[in-house]
Structures are given as structure tokens and as C-alpha cells.
Amino acid sequence: MIEDTATSRRAALVFAGAGLIFGLLAGLVIFYGLPAWQAQAAATPVSGGAPAAPAPVVGAPAPDFVLKDLSGNTARLSSFAGQPVLINFWATWCGPCRAEMPAIEDRYNAHSSSGFVVLAVNVDEPAEVVRPFVDELGLTFPIVLDPGGSVTELYRVLGFPTSFWVDADGMIVAQHVGPMFEDQIDNYLAKVGVTAP
Numbered sequence: 001m002i003e004d005t006a007t008s009r010r011a012a013l014v015f016a017g018a019g020l021i022f023g024l025l026a027g028l029v030i031f032y033g034l035p036a037w038q039a040q041a042a043a044t045p046v047s048g049g050a051p052a053a054p055a056p057v058v059g060a061p062a063p064d065f066v067l068k069d070l071s072g073n074t075a076r077l078s079s080f081a082g083q084p085v086l087i088n089f090w091a092t093w094c095g096p097c098r099a100e101m102p103a104i105e106d107r108y109n110a111h112s113s114s115g116f117v118v119l120a121v122n123v124d125e126p127a128e129v130v131r132p133f134v135d136e137l138g139l140t141f142p143i144v145l146d147p148g149g150s151v152t153e154l155y156r157v158l159g160f161p162t163s164f165w166v167d168a169d170g171m172i173v174a175q176h177v178g179p180m181f182e183d184q185i186d187n188y189l190a191k192v193g194v195t196a197p
């Protein structure tokens with residue numbers, strides 16, 4: 001009888017411990033978003049056996065890329081030389097991405113006339129999925145599509161949302177993993193040289 005009680009307590013402790021670990025992991029996913037599993041090959045050679053480009057880091061130039069927007073028009077990062085740029089990697093299924101979009105839209109509306117650019121890189125979703133999301137939230141900043149996640153891999157994105165703040169000289173001045181709040185966005189805007197209107 002005593003052994004049964006000890007076994008029951010042990011089983012209860014194991015069950016409770018597993019529940020705590022699961023709860024912690026669920027909380028991290030809710031706060032930081034799901035990991036971008038397809039980007040795990042970041043350190044391996046890209047297609048064709050060529051070595052992977054150096055990982056983008058604060059203080060280094062932002063790697064150039066070309067993607068198409070929802071209308072099929074080409075957007076090239078280097079075409080925004082001389083302007084501060086927020087590169088935001090996101091997906092429609094990502095709750096934290098949805099949560100930060102209104103604040104990004106608000107700051108884009110406030111500062112786009114002074115040259116501030118947002119390139120919202122949707123990762124590996126078709127336009128038919130992305131367009132209703134954009135319309136629902138009333139987003140006006142450029143949305144570009146990354147089919148297959150090649151630019152996401154280039155930027156070594158491991159979770160959504162992930163944002164890179166690039167100054168007018170094309171240098172990465174900050175990287176933020178997870179959702180951004182208004183005060184954080186304002187701080188990053190100041191770092192890339194965007195002042196209050």
C-alpha cells in the first residue's frame with residue numbers, strides 16, 4: 001500500500017513537471033511566435049553548392065534582395081538607398097505578427113513622407129492568402145512575397161516576427177526578434193535617423 005502511494009506521488013510529480021514544461025514552451029511560442037523551421041539550413045550551403053552568405057548582423061550591410069509585391073511589381077532593397085528601412089519578416093498565421101502590424105502601420109503613415117520605408121516580407125504564403133490579411137488590417141506599406149523562403153534563409157530568420165532596421169547608408173543598426181511595441185518602434189526609428197514629425 002505504501003509503495004502504491006509513493007508510485008502515485010511520483011507519477012503525479014512527473015505529470016505536473018511535464019505540464020509546466022509544456023506551459024512554458026506554449027508561452028514562449030505565444031510571445032515570440034513559432035520558429036521558422038525552414039530557415040534552419042541557414043549555415044549550410046545554398047542551392048548549387050555555393051557557400052551561404054555571411055549572416056546579417058548589426059553593424060554590417062543589409063544583404064540585398066529582390067522580391068515581388070502583391071501586384072507582381074519588383075521590389076529591390078538596394079533601390080531604397082539613402083532611406084531608412086524596416087525589413088519585417090512575418091506570416092499570416094503568426095499571432096505576434098498580427099499584433100504588431102497596427103503599430104508598424106501607424107509609424108509608417110507618420111514617417112513615410114520623410115522617406116521611411118517598410119518592407120514586410122511574407123514568408124512562403126501565396127498572394128491569395130496574404131491579400132485578405134492585408135485588406136483586413138488596412139495595411140498600406142509594401143508587402144513582398146518570399147516564396148520558398150530564400151530571403152528568409154538569407155537573413156537567418158529563426159522565428160516570426162523578426163525585424164531588421166536599416167539606416168540610410170544600408171547598414172543594419174538593430175535586429176528585433178518577437179513582436180514590437182510602439183515605444184520599441186519609436187526607439188528603433190530614432191536609431192535609423194527618423195525623428196518625430
